[in-house]
Amino acid sequence: MKEKIKNSAKKIVFPFITFAVAMIFSGLLLALLGYNPIKAYQFILLGTFKTTSTMGNALANSIPLMLAGLAVSIAGKAGILNLGVEGQLYIGGMLGTVCALFLPVSNRFLMLFLVLAVSMAGGMAWGGIVGVLKAKYGTNEVVVALMLNYIAILFTSYLAASPLKDPDAALNQTVRIPEHAQFRRMIPRTQITAAIFIALGVAVLIWFLFRYTTLGYKLQSIGSNPKAALANGIECRKYMILSMCLSGAVAGLVGSTEIIGKYGRFTEGFSNDIGFTGVAIAALAGYSPFAVVAVSVVFGILNAGSLTLGREMGVSSKMFMVIQGIIVLFVATPYLIEVFAGRRKMKKAKGDENECE
Amino acid sequence: MRMMIDFIFLAVNLAVPLVLAAEAAMIAERAGVICLGVEGMMIFGAFFAVAGCYFTESPWIGLLLAILCGIAAGLVYGLFTVILRGQQVVVGVAINFFAAGITPMITQQIWGREGASETVKSMPELDLSGIFGGNAGLSWFVPITAAIVAGMWFFIYKTKYGLRLRMTGDFPLGLQTCGVNTNQYKLGAMVVCGILSAIGGAYLSIGYGNLFVTDMVAGRGYMGVAANIFGGWTPLGGALAAVFFAVVQTLRYSLTSLNLPSQLMQMLPYLATLIALVLFARNSKSPEGLGKL
Numbered sequence: 001m002k003e004k005i006k007n008s009a010k011k012i013v014f015p016f017i018t019f020a021v022a023m024i025f026s027g028l029l030l031a032l033l034g035y036n037p038i039k040a041y042q043f044i045l046l047g048t049f050k051t052t053s054t055m056g057n058a059l060a061n062s063i064p065l066m067l068a069g070l071a072v073s074i075a076g077k078a079g080i081l082n083l084g085v086e087g088q089l090y091i092g093g094m095l096g097t098v099c100a101l102f103l104p105v106s107n108r109f110l111m112l113f114l115v116l117a118v119s120m121a122g123g124m125a126w127g128g129i130v131g132v133l134k135a136k137y138g139t140n141e142v143v144v145a146l147m148l149n150y151i152a153i154l155f156t157s158y159l160a161a162s163p164l165k166d167p168d169a170a171l172n173q174t175v176r177i178p179e180h181a182q183f184r185r186m187i188p189r190t191q192i193t194a195a196i197f198i199a200l201g202v203a204v205l206i207w208f209l210f211r212y213t214t215l216g217y218k219l220q221s222i223g224s225n226p227k228a229a230l231a232n233g234i235e236c237r238k239y240m241i242l243s244m245c246l247s248g249a250v251a252g253l254v255g256s257t258e259i260i261g262k263y264g265r266f267t268e269g270f271s272n273d274i275g276f277t278g279v280a281i282a283a284l285a286g287y288s289p290f291a292v293v294a295v296s297v298v299f300g301i302l303n304a305g306s307l308t309l310g311r312e313m314g315v316s317s318k319m320f321m322v323i324q325g326i327i328v329l330f331v332a333t334p335y336l337i338e339v340f341a342g343r344r345k346m347k348k349a350k351g352d353e354n355e356c357e
Numbered sequence: 358m359r360m361m362i363d364f365i366f367l368a369v370n371l372a373v374p375l376v377l378a379a380e381a382a383m384i385a386e387r388a389g390v391i392c393l394g395v396e397g398m399m400i401f402g403a404f405f406a407v408a409g410c411y412f413t414e415s416p417w418i419g420l421l422l423a424i425l426c427g428i429a430a431g432l433v434y435g436l437f438t439v440i441l442r443g444q445q446v447v448v449g450v451a452i453n454f455f456a457a458g459i460t461p462m463i464t465q466q467i468w469g470r471e472g473a474s475e476t477v478k479s480m481p482e483l484d485l486s487g488i489f490g491g492n493a494g495l496s497w498f499v500p501i502t503a504a505i506v507a508g509m510w511f512f513i514y515k516t517k518y519g520l521r522l523r524m525t526g527d528f529p530l531g532l533q534t535c536g537v538n539t540n541q542y543k544l545g546a547m548v549v550c551g552i553l554s555a556i557g558g559a560y561l562s563i564g565y566g567n568l569f570v571t572d573m574v575a576g577r578g579y580m581g582v583a584a585n586i587f588g589g590w591t592p593l594g595g596a597l598a599a600v601f602f603a604v605v606q607t608l609r610y611s612l613t614s615l616n617l618p619s620q621l622m623q624m625l626p627y628l629a630t631l632i633a634l635v636l637f638a639r640n641s642k643s644p645e646g647l648g649k650l
Contacts, residue, residue: 029459033466081446139634140586142393142446146579147634150627158620276454283447316465321458329451333443 015284015291017337019298022326029322035315043312044305054304056190060262062300063192064254064271066199068278069296070206071250073287075127077210078243079223084130084145085251086275087152091126092119092252093259094156097174097266098164100181100259108180112260115181116198119256120249126152127248131241141244149275157268164266172268183261195257202250203289210289219243251275273321277303280324283331364611366495370565372603373498374399374574377557378581379588379595380509381550386590387513388546389526389646390438393449395554396578397456398430402558404460407569408467410477416563420480423559424552431551435544445648453578461571472571479567496564498556505553509592522546526644554578576627583630587637590644598633605629 027037048058068085075082096119105111129148134141161172183193210216221229222236222243230236254274259266281299285291306320330337378395385392405426410419434452437443465471482494513519524532525542532539557577562569580602587601588594609622 033462081450083450133635137635140582142450143579143583143586144631144634146576147583147627147631150576151624151631154620154624154627158618161620162618279450280454314465316462316471318458318461318471321454322462323458325451325453325455325458328447328454329437329443332447332451333437333441335441335443336437 011286014334014337015286015295018284018327018330021337022323022330025326026319026323030315030319035313040309040313040315043309044302047305047308047312048301052187053189056187056192058301058304059196059297060191060193060300061303062296063195063199063261064258064274065277065281065299065303066293066296067202067250067254067257068274069281069285069292070199070202070278070289071247071254072278072282073285073289073292074206074219074250075243075247076282076287077223078219078240079226080131080134080141080240080243080247081279082127082130082145082244082247082251083142083276083279084127084148084248085254085278086271086273087145087149088123088126088248088251089255089258089271089275090152090156091255092123093255093270094159094266095119095122095252096256097177097259100177101164101174106180111181112183115260116253116256119252121252123252123255124245124249127244127251128241130248131244134244135237135240153269156266160266160268166265174266176265177260181260182264183257191262193257193261195261198253198257200293202253203293206289215242251278254278277320277324280328283328360611364607367610368600368604368607369499370496371606372600373496373502373560373564374557374577375581375584375599375602376502376506376596377553377560378578379584379599380505380581380592381553381557382582382585383588383590383592383595384509384513384522384546384553385550386585386647387526387644388522388543389529389644389649390435390543390547391445391449391648392547392550393446393579393582394430394434394452395449395550395581396574396576397449397453398427398434398551398554399558399561399574399578400453400456400460401426401430402555403562403573404463404558404569405555406559406563407474407477408463410563411467411475414478416478416480419477419563420556420559423555427551427553427555428548429551430555431548432544434551435547439540439543439547457571460569464569464571474569476568477563480564496560498560498564501556505556506592506596513592518542523644526646529646529649557581580626580630583634586643587633601633602626602629 023041027041030037030040048054068089071085071088072082096115099115099118100111103111103114105114126148130141130145133139133144157172160174164174166173166175183195186192186194210220218229218234218239219242221234222239226236255271258270263270277299281292281295285295302323303320306315306317309315309319310317378399381395381398382392402423406419406423408419409422410416413419430452434448437448438445461471464474468474480497482496483499485495513523521532521537522542525539529539558574561573561577566573581599584598584602585595588596588598606626609625612622
C-alpha cells in the first residue's frame with residue numbers, strides 16, 4: 001500500500017520536475033544565444049494573460065494539441081510510438097475538406113457529422129497502415145510512420161496545388177468551404193469553437209475505454225507486457241492494429257476540426273508540426289487522457305507565447321520545438337530526473353522492446 | 358550517352374548522404390542501440406559545417422567542426438541511451454526535435470533570418486571532365502565515403518574489435534562474461550555514428566550545396582536507417598540499399614520531361630523506402646540484442 005502511494009505520488013510529481021528542468025535548460029539556451037530568459041518567460045505569460053482574446057486564443061491553440069496528444073497516447077498505451085499523427089491529420093483534414101466542398105448536404109448537423117466522420121475514417125486508414133505493417137512484417141513503426149508523413153503531406157499539398165486549388169489564391173489552398181460546414185465561434189474575437197467539446201469528449205471516452213472496458217484492458221496489456229498478454233490469449237497483432245486505427249482516427253479529427261473551426265479551407269502546411277507536439281504532450285502526460293488535457297493547455301500557452309516572443313524579442317518560434325525536444329529527452333530517461341530529484345538509486349530500467357512472437 | 362553519364366554522376370552525388378546515414382545507423386545498431394537520431398545529428402553536421410565555413414572561409418575547417426560536433430552529439434546520445442538507460446527510440450526522436458529546433462534559432466542569431474544561412478564556399482570538386490567530358494564533377498566526399506564503407510566492412514568482419522562489437526549487439530551478456538566492457542563498445546559505436554551522420558549532413562550543406570537551409574536533411578537520416586534495415590545490418594548491404602534509394606531520388610530529376618507534378622515526384626523516394634522496408638525487412642535478421650540493455 002505504502003509502495004502504491006509512493007508510486008502515484010511519483011507519477012504526479014515527476015512531470016512537474018521534468019517540465020521545470022526543461023524550462024531551466026531552455027532558459028540557459030536562450031541565455032547562451034544572447035537573449036534574456038527571464039524577460040522571455042515574462043513575455044510568454046504577459047502575452048497570454050493580457051486580454052480575454054489572447055487568453056481565448058491560447059486556449060484555442062491548445063485544442064488541436066489536445067487531440068494530437070490524445071491520439072499519441074492511445075497508441076502509447078498499447079506500446080506503440082505513433083509519430084505519424086502529422087500525416088494522419090493531413091489525410092483527415094483533406095478528406096474532411098473534400099467532403100465539405102462536394103457533398104450536397106444542406107443540413108448543418110448532418111454535414112458536420114459527415115465531415116468529422118470521414119476525416120476520422122481517413123486518419124484511421126492512414127494509421128492502420130502503420131499498425132498492419134508492424135503487426136504483419138515487424139517493420140519499425142517509427143520509420144514507416146515518418147515515411148507515411150512525407151507521403152501524406154506531399155500528396156495533400158499536390159491536391160491543394162493542382163486539382164483543388166482556389167484559382168484566385170496565391171497560396172496552395174482550396175476554396176473556402178461552405179458556411180454551414182464550419183463551426184461557429186463561441187466567444188467573439190477568439191478562435192474557440194465547439195472543437196473544444198470534441199476534444200474534451202474524446203478525452204473522457206479514452207479515459208472510459210481504458211478504465212472500464214475489456215478492450216481498453218487488452219490494449220493496455222499488450223503495451224505493458226506483450227508476452228504475458230500473448231500467453232493469456234490476447235491476439236497481440238490484432239490489438240496492435242486496432243490501437244493504431246483508433247489513434248489515427250483521433251489524429252484525423254485534429255485535421256478536420258482545425259479546418260472547419262479555424263481556417264475554413266485546406267491550406268498547404270497548415271498544421272505546423274502539431275502531430276509532433278502531440279508526442280511531447282503525451283510523453284509528459286504519461287499517456288493519461290486528463291493529464292494530456294492539462295498539459296496541452298500549458299503547451300497552448302507556450303505555443304501562443306512563442307509567437308509573441310518572436311514579435312517582441314526576435315526569438316525564432318522554433319524555440320517551442322527546442323523545449324519539446326528537451327522535455328521528450330528527459331521523459332525518455334526517468335533515471336536522470338531521479339538524479340535531479342535527489343533519488344540517486346540506480347534501478348534496472350525496463351527495455352523498450354515490444355515483441356509479439 | 359551524355360544523359361547516362363549525367364544520371365550516374367547525379368546518383369553518385371545523391372547517394373553520399375544516404376550511404377553515410379546507413380553506415381551510421383549500421384554501426385550503432387550492430388552495437389545494439391536503436392538509432393533514430395541519425396536525422397538530428399545530420400542536421401547538426403549540416404549546420405556546423407556551414408557555420409565553421411562561414412567564420413573561417415575554409416570548407417575543410419567547416420567539415421572538421423561538423424565532425425567535432427558529431428563526436429559531441431554521439432557522446433550525448435550515448436550518455437542518454439547507454440549510461441542513463443533512456444528508451445532508445447524516444448531519445449532518438451528527442452534529439453531530432455532538438456536539432457530541428459535549435460539550428461534555425463542559431464541561424465537566425467547569426468544571419469538574421471530563420472530559413473537559410475548565407476552562402477559559403479563549398480568543398481572543391483574532383484574535376485573529371487577530362488575523362489567524361491561535360492560538367493562531370495565529383496565531390497571529394499565520394500571517395501571519402503567509399504573509403505568509409507570499405508573501412509567499415511574491414512572493421513566489422515576482419516578485426517577483433519569488430520567481432521566484439523557484433524557480439525555487443527547480439528549477446529552482450531556473453532561478452533561481459535569474457536570480461537569485456539560492452540558499454541565502452543556501445544559508446545564508441547555511438548561516437549562513430551555521430552561522426553558519420555555529421556559528415557553526411559556536412560556533405561548536404563557544403564558538398565552538394567553551399568548553404569544551410571532548415572529542413573534540408575528532409576528525412577534522409579530516417580531513409581538511412583531504413584537502408585540499413587533493407588541491407589540486412591551489413592556495411593555493404595546498407596550501402597547498396599542507400600545507392601538504390603539515391604537512384605530513385607535521381608529519377609525525380611531526370612523524369613522532368615514527363616511533366617508530372619513536382620509534389621508527386623518528391624514522394625517517390627519515401628514511397629520506395631516504404632516498399633523496400635515491407636518487401637525485404639522480414640527476410641533480414643536484426644542484431645539479437647537490439648534495443649535491450
